[in-house]
Amino acid sequence: MSRIGKAPITIPKGVTVDVKGTAVTVNGPKGTLTQAFNPAMSLELEDGLLTVKRPTDSRQHRSLHGLTRALINNMVVGVSDGFKKTMEIEGVGYRAEMSGQDLILNVGYSHPITFAPENGIEFTVENRGKTLIVSGADKQIVGEVCARIRKTRPPEPYKGKGIRYNNEVIRRKAGKAGKV
Numbered sequence: 001m002s003r004i005g006k007a008p009i010t011i012p013k014g015v016t017v018d019v020k021g022t023a024v025t026v027n028g029p030k031g032t033l034t035q036a037f038n039p040a041m042s043l044e045l046e047d048g049l050l051t052v053k054r055p056t057d058s059r060q061h062r063s064l065h066g067l068t069r070a071l072i073n074n075m076v077v078g079v080s081d082g083f084k085k086t087m088e089i090e091g092v093g094y095r096a097e098m099s100g101q102d103l104i105l106n107v108g109y110s111h112p113i114t115f116a117p118e119n120g121i122e123f124t125v126e127n128r129g130k131t132l133i134v135s136g137a138d139k140q141i142v143g144e145v146c147a148r149i150r151k152t153r154p155p156e157p158y159k160g161k162g163i164r165y166n167n168e169v170i171r172r173k174a175g176k177a178g179k180v
Contacts, residue, residue, distance in 0.1 A: 005065035009050040009073050012080050017050055017072075019043045024072055028079025031120055031137040035075065041068045050076075074139045084135035085146045091161035094153070095129030103132070107153040107163065121145055132163075 011017055015028040024043065025034045037043075041064055042053045050072065054065040077083070089096055094107045103115040103123040117123055118141060124133040132149070136142045146165070155162035157173045164170060 003066075005052055005054065005062075005069045007069065009052075009069065009076055011045075011048045011050060011076060015076060015080050017045060017076070019045060024075070026072075026075040026079050028076075028137075030079045030082045033075045033079055033138060035071060037068050037071070038064050040064065043068075043072075078137040078139055082135055082137055083139045083142045084133055085142055086166035087132045087134065087146060087149065087163055088166055089130050089132065089163050090155070091153075091159075094161065094163075096125045096132050097129055098123065098125050103149075105149070105152060105163075108161075109153075113152050115145075115149060118145060 015026065018025040018027075022039045023034060023036045025032065040055055040061060042055070044051045044053065052065060052069040052072070054061040074083075089105075089107065091108065096106075097104050099114075101117055101123075103117070103125070105113040105115070107113065115123070118136075120138060121134065121136040121141060124135070125131070126133065134142055134146050134149070136145075150163050150165070153162045155164045155168070155170045157171060158175060160170050160172065
């Protein structure tokens with residue numbers, strides 16, 4: 001049996017969960033998230049605990065069991081605490097800055113690259129433009145925005161210049177070997 005799927009989800013104070021058919025809506029201090037799930041999974045809400053049940057032990061239902069529970073838990077955590085990812089910008093002259101709500105990246109191109117925040121996403125620039133924090137309630141959108149930002153200038157293996165995640169390890173390569 002799925003260990004993740006069996007665990008009940010604790011609903012913190014200030015968060016409300018509405019289950020209507022296959023759609024789940026979670027309201028909290030950081031916003032509102034709604035998502036539809038497979039109708040085979042049944043959701044039971046009682047005494048501040050949300051439990052996900054599956055109808056059979058078939059392979060499909062076992063995989064949906066843990067997935068459904070994890071997605072709902074991410075929604076609850078997102079509207080109560082929020083998610084954030086930290087990115088580092090490395091390179092001479094590479095930096096990020098804010099212009100109102102927009103993020104402007106100067107990463108070695110002839111022009112600056114501008115990112116407008118999506119709905120529910122917030123950018124923060126620290127450490128004189130070398131550290132970027134992307135935060136929001138929806139874990140999936142935070143990850144997508146970070147991936148798009150990293151794609152503008154991925155880290156290269158020789159000097160490590162580029163935009164990378166905070167905990168990302170870049171495999172470094174040796175440069176040209178000198179004449180022997």
